[in-house]
Amino acid sequence: GPPSAADASAQMPYFNLVKSLTSAFPNRYSMSRFHHSTSASRCHSRTQSGEQYSDPFKLGWRDLNGLYEDIRKELLISTTELKEMSEYYFDGKGKAFRPIIVVLMARACNIHHNNSRDVQASQRSVALIAEMIHTASLVHDDVIDDASSRRGKHTVNKIWGEKKAVLAGDLILSAASIALARIGNTTVISILTQVIEDLVRGEFLQLGSKENETERFAHYLEKTFKKTASLIANSCKAVSVLGCPDPVVHEIAYQYGKNVGIAFQLIDDVLDFTSCSDQMGKPTSADLKLGLATGPVLFACQQFPEMNAMIMRRFSLPGDVDRARQYVLQSDGVQQTTYLAQRYCHEAIREISKLRPSPERDALIQLSEIVLTREK
16 A cells, blocks of 8 residues: 555655655556546446446536535625635636545445435535535635635635635634534544644644655655545545445545545646646646645655755745756656655555445546546
C-alpha cells in the first residue's frame, strides 16, 4: 500500500524514500499510456453486472439534482449581504467532485450490502454537508492566503473584506452542523466532526515547516491528508455506516476516499506548475508565492539542494519564486509527484474492487483514474 505519514518519517535517507515510492512503477504506468487507456475507458464502460454507463459524473448527478438549491435552503439567512456572501460559491459552477464521490459510494455500499439501488435521504444529506464543509474551508483558506481569485472569479474576502469572509465561512459551517445533527446518527456525527478538526490541524501544519528533509516530506503528506483527504475519506465512511453494518465495508470506503483524496491533492500540486491560470481558475505558482513547498518542490530539492535554503525562508527573497519554479521544471519533481499520485490511486482501486460489482463501484474506479488525468 501507499506510505503513511509515519512510514515516511522512518529513518530512511530521503533519496531512498523517493526511490521506494516510485520504483514500484514499471514503464506501463507512464502518463502517456495511462492517459490513453483512461480516455478510451471514459468513452464507454460495461460493468461485470452487465449495466452500462458512459460518465461517472453523469451517473453521480442522478442523485444530486437540486444540490445547490438544497444547500441554499440550508442557509436560511435573513440578512441580504450575509446571504449573498454565504451563497457565493454555491453557484452550480463547481465540479461537485466530493458530492459525486459520496453518492456513488453510497450506492456502491448499498448494493454490496443488500442489493439496494436507492440512495437514502440521510446519505444524500452527507453529500450536501461534505460540499458545505469544503466550501467553508475555501472561504477561510482564501482569507489566510489573502487570495484574490477562485473558480475564475473574485474571492469572498476580496469583495466583502476579510472579517466578513471569516463570518461567512463560520455561517456555512454552522448550517452544515445543523444538517448533520438532523441525520440523528451519533457515529456519523462523530465521523464528520473529525473532518473539521483535521481541517484546522492541517492548516496549522501548513503554517509550519521542517528542516529535516525526510520529516519535511512526512509533514507534507500529513498536511495533505488533513486538509484534503480527510473530508473525502470520512464522508465516504459516513455513507457506508448509514448503508451497511459491516465494519469491513466502512474501512474500504474510508481507505478509498483517503487514497483518492491524497492523489487529488498531489495532482493539484502538479497542476500549480503545469497548468495556466485560465485552466485552474486561480493564479498558478500560488503555493510558492505562499511560501509552501509541495511535492514537486520537495522532489526537485533532491536534485537541486540549493533549494533547501529557499524552502526554509519560504521563498521570501526577491526572485525566489521564479528560481524555485525553474528548478522544479528542470527536475523530475512533477513526474515523481505524478507517480506518487498514481500509487495512491492504484491503492484506491484495489480497495474499492473488494465491493460487489456495480455501475457505481466501477464509476468510482474510473473516477480515481480521472483524478490523475485532469487538467484543472
